[in-house]
Amino acid sequence: MALLRLVLPLLLLAALWEGAVALLHISPFYLPPLRQVLGAIHALWPAYAQAFMVTLGEAVVGFVAGALVGVASAAAFHHARWLRDMLFPLFIASQTVPVIAFGAIVVLWFGNTLMAKAAIAFYLTFFPVTVNALAGMEAVDPRQVALLRSFGASRRDIWWKLLLPSALPRIFTALRLSAGLALAGAIVGEWFGASIGVGAMLLAALFNEQVVAMWAAILAAAAVGGTIFGVVALVEARLVFWRDEL
Amino acid sequence: MLTVGAAAGPRAKLQLNGVSRHFGAVQALAKVDLGIAEGEFVTLIGPSGCGKSTLFNIVAGLLEADKGGEVLLDGAAASLLGKVAFMPQRDLLLPWRNVLDNAILAAEIEGQPKRAARETARSMAADFGLKGFEGHYPQQLSGGMRQRVALMRTFMFDRDVMLLDEPFGALDALTRAMMQRWLLDIWSRYRRTILFITHDIDEAIFLGDRVVVMSARPGSIKLERRIELPRPRDPALLTTPEFNAIKRELLDAVEEESLKTFAAGAV
Numbered sequence A: 001m002a003l004l005r006l007v008l009p010l011l012l013l014a015a016l017w018e019g020a021v022a023l024l025h026i027s028p029f030y031l032p033p034l035r036q037v038l039g040a041i042h043a044l045w046p047a048y049a050q051a052f053m054v055t056l057g058e059a060v061v062g063f064v065a066g067a068l069v070g071v072a073s074a075a076a077f078h079h080a081r082w083l084r085d086m087l088f089p090l091f092i093a094s095q096t097v098p099v100i101a102f103g104a105i106v107v108l109w110f111g112n113t114l115m116a117k118a119a120i121a122f123y124l125t126f127f128p129v130t131v132n133a134l135a136g137m138e139a140v141d142p143r144q145v146a147l148l149r150s151f152g153a154s155r156r157d158i159w160w161k162l163l164l165p166s167a168l169p170r171i172f173t174a175l176r177l178s179a180g181l182a183l184a185g186a187i188v189g190e191w192f193g194a195s196i197g198v199g200a201m202l203l204a205a206l207f208n209e210q211v212v213a214m215w216a217a218i219l220a221a222a223a224v225g226g227t228i229f230g231v232v233a234l235v236e237a238r239l240v241f242w243r244d245e246l
Numbered sequence B: 001m002l003t004v005g006a007a008a009g010p011r012a013k014l015q016l017n018g019v020s021r022h023f024g025a026v027q028a029l030a031k032v033d034l035g036i037a038e039g040e041f042v043t044l045i046g047p048s049g050c051g052k053s054t055l056f057n058i059v060a061g062l063l064e065a066d067k068g069g070e071v072l073l074d075g076a077a078a079s080l081l082g083k084v085a086f087m088p089q090r091d092l093l094l095p096w097r098n099v100l101d102n103a104i105l106a107a108e109i110e111g112q113p114k115r116a117a118r119e120t121a122r123s124m125a126a127d128f129g130l131k132g133f134e135g136h137y138p139q140q141l142s143g144g145m146r147q148r149v150a151l152m153r154t155f156m157f158d159r160d161v162m163l164l165d166e167p168f169g170a171l172d173a174l175t176r177a178m179m180q181r182w183l184l185d186i187w188s189r190y191r192r193t194i195l196f197i198t199h200d201i202d203e204a205i206f207l208g209d210r211v212v213v214m215s216a217r218p219g220s221i222k223l224e225r226r227i228e229l230p231r232p233r234d235p236a237l238l239t240t241p242e243f244n245a246i247k248r249e250l251l252d253a254v255e256e257e258s259l260k261t262f263a264a265g266a267v
């Protein structure tokens, strides 16, 4: 049933694509038929599969690191006001630098490695996670904290049994947002000279004016984004099943 | 018959001596003296804002009393955090924990293994009217049931002294009457020392071995009244002349204090 809910809109979109191209006589320069795009992917399947895996790897490493660092920073900021006053402005300042400007430097530092792309994905992920996780922890009812303290709870107990679970709904809101950002980060990273990956494919297709290949790369990027988003949504449904009741 | 600030004999389970507390310019409590004997059920009544919850927070170790006052548990003045079972005004159940796991929260924090704690909780569920609901989540329960889960959590935090802050305040009259009888039944089986806040005089008399009336803010003990009505008590008691005589006596004191609060513009 859930699978149907996922597949049905995709089929609808595909039909719309094919139908529009055929009925409105759209020039293949603007939008090639879906069949042709899928055909191109099929013809070069190993290359696309590799690009998918590489970009997915870069985005996921940055995303997971960003999520962990985001939650950890939020915890630190929540416990130590002075730390928050000192570091939070730096966090905000960091986000005013556009990632594009930053990309060249990162590639300079890390070279053309997975780490370079992951670093950019990380940079885009950790901030929304920090902000949302912190907001979630600050929103915890102080009476709830008092109750746990009356049971003799340590800070550690309060964090694991109350603060973290309470913040989960907001953390996942940030993670769903960051899934797309992490992918964008990985793609931008690839633009600074990578030869493998969805972003690299996109750029190559653009230079060679291969419209079909461009659309194929876009589909591959969508598959990466959809995979990350899907996993996040699945984990969220398991962990935050009580979300609606708040 | 009426005494003020009396200790509950030489071996009080819980003894408060001259406990005061202020918040900035607001004096919430002024020199509260109160002694509670082992196994006693004391109900505390007073106008809203007179410092009842503040008093509980002090006894639970969550707030410091002002200098000069002392709280003795079994005669000793040690830190109170984790020493008494405290049930705050709201149930404060965790929405991601089911009934059993909410009930074992305190036990878990104490370091009891989860599995053993769950077994204990499972065996207590029937006593607390929660049989068949062990796997339900708080948002699936009625107000009365949520309150019973919170009470079970408090009972499972196995301490001699229990502090219950208006546990039935938010329930409708019928549910409340049922819960009162049920609490007395549970209390007679688990035998704990209970200090119970309420703003309902009937409830205070029906439940208590002793009713303590607090004055308007700054709160102090205005009077204490021993309730010698026989136990087990049942609802028919509420219409007896003895009950009404006690109620008359207490009403005067409570209303006087409520009027003071009203005049001070606090209600």
Ligand SMILES: Nc1ncnc2c1ncn2[C@@H]1O[C@H](COP(=O)(O)OP(=O)(O)O)[C@@H](O)[C@H]1O
Binding pocket: B023, B026, B028, B047, B048, B049, B050, B051, B052, B053, B054, B055, B217
């Ligand atoms: N943390 C606090 N900070 C400032 N004032 C407080 C605080 N807690 C309680 N008060 C004040 O102390 C008084 C007593 O409050 P409380 O103990 O909650 O009364 P009650 O439970 O009897 O209704 C009130 O005037 C309240 O505003």
Ligand SMILES: [Mg+2]
Binding pocket: B052, B053, B089
């Ligand atoms: Mg109160």
